[in-house]
Amino acid sequence: MDNPKLKLEQVNLFAKLKTLKSNQQGYPILQDISFEVTKSEFIGIIGLTGAGKTSLLRLINRLDEPSSGKIYLDNQEYRQIPILELRANVTLVAQESKLLGMTVREALAYPLVLRGLAKQTIEQRVNSWIEQLHIPNDWLGRTEVQLSAGQRQLIAIARALIIQPKILLLDEPTSTLDIGTAEHLMQLLKELTQTHQTTILMVNHQLELAQMSCTRLLHLQQGRLLANQKALEVDWVNLRSCLTQAQTQLDEEWS
Ligand SMILES: Nc1ncnc2c1ncn2[C@@H]1O[C@H](COP(=O)(O)OP(=O)(O)OP(=O)(O)O)[C@@H](O)[C@H]1O
Numbered sequence: 001m002d003n004p005k006l007k008l009e010q011v012n013l014f015a016k017l018k019t020l021k022s023n024q025q026g027y028p029i030l031q032d033i034s035f036e037v038t039k040s041e042f043i044g045i046i047g048l049t050g051a052g053k054t055s056l057l058r059l060i061n062r063l064d065e066p067s068s069g070k071i072y073l074d075n076q077e078y079r080q081i082p083i084l085e086l087r088a089n090v091t092l093v094a095q096e097s098k099l100l101g102m103t104v105r106e107a108l109a110y111p112l113v114l115r116g117l118a119k120q121t122i123e124q125r126v127n128s129w130i131e132q133l134h135i136p137n138d139w140l141g142r143t144e145v146q147l148s149a150g151q152r153q154l155i156a157i158a159r160a161l162i163i164q165p166k167i168l169l170l171d172e173p174t175s176t177l178d179i180g181t182a183e184h185l186m187q188l189l190k191e192l193t194q195t196h197q198t199t200i201l202m203v204n205h206q207l208e209l210a211q212m213s214c215t216r217l218l219h220l221q222q223g224r225l226l227a228n229q230k231a232l233e234v235d236w237v238n239l240r241s242c243l244t245q246a247q248t249q250l251d252e253e254w255s
Pocket of ligand 1: 048
């Protein structure tokens with residue numbers, strides 16, 4: 001793959017536990033992860049509970065550092081990139097997002113205010129995303145406590161889209177959305193990879209949504225990359241049944 005946008009090279013992540021002595025290593029969370037992602041790709045990240053999906057997104061957003069191995073953005077090693085510059089290009093929407101006591105409209109505008117954009121530009125961009133995401137007007141004056149989990153999730157996604165990052169990291173973005181809203185969002189995100197060359201990495205347990213949007217699938221199993229496959233080459237029926245079976249078994253072991 002020529003000139004990859006994002007590249008992970010033999011990345012390992014071990015748990016940092018307070019109880020460990022200085023010469024001890026925590027248990028492995030991610031092991032020997034290597035892959036490359038180019039512009040405009042829509043990557044689905046799947047795997048059972050605890051497979052390491054969120055940990056992987058956190059590393060790519062540099063909320064955590066790899067214990068060993070390297071991550072590159074446009075051939076520049078992550079640690080060489082100033083953190084604010086990195087986060088302006090690589091934005092994470094976590095599973096739980098906060099609106100910091102602002103109203104929805106204020107929260108949507110805030111990242112653009114921080115970037116010093118003109119008031120009119122901010123208003124135009126905010127209104128455009130409100131329209132594209134079908135956000136009803138009566139949500140705009142509400143604060144976090146007046147929103148449902150699904151409404152909060154959609155606002156968090158809107159806030160990330162408004163920044164227009166080069167790489168968008170989504171951790172289970174549809175987990176609390178109704179199916180119609182989820183499908184509409186997948187369609188919008190897919191268009192964004194084409195119109196803005198945005199690269200998307202999305203953790204999603206809902207395989208049918210990954211199937212409708214993703215161009216490639218990364219399958220994590222117990223912290224290792226089990227498969228890195230083009231979406232068109234994935235046997236979705238078989239994958240769905242394997243994952244369901246394995247998750248049931250895992251749930252039984254834990255109960
Ligand atoms: N801060 C941490 N310290 C120690 N262990 C952690 C930490 N965060 C995650 N882990 C462990 O790392 C493993 C991977 O967790 P992670 O949250 O990345 O999984 P996941 O695939 O996102 O799971 P889920 O689908 O349940 O969200 C789990 O065994 C978890 O217990």
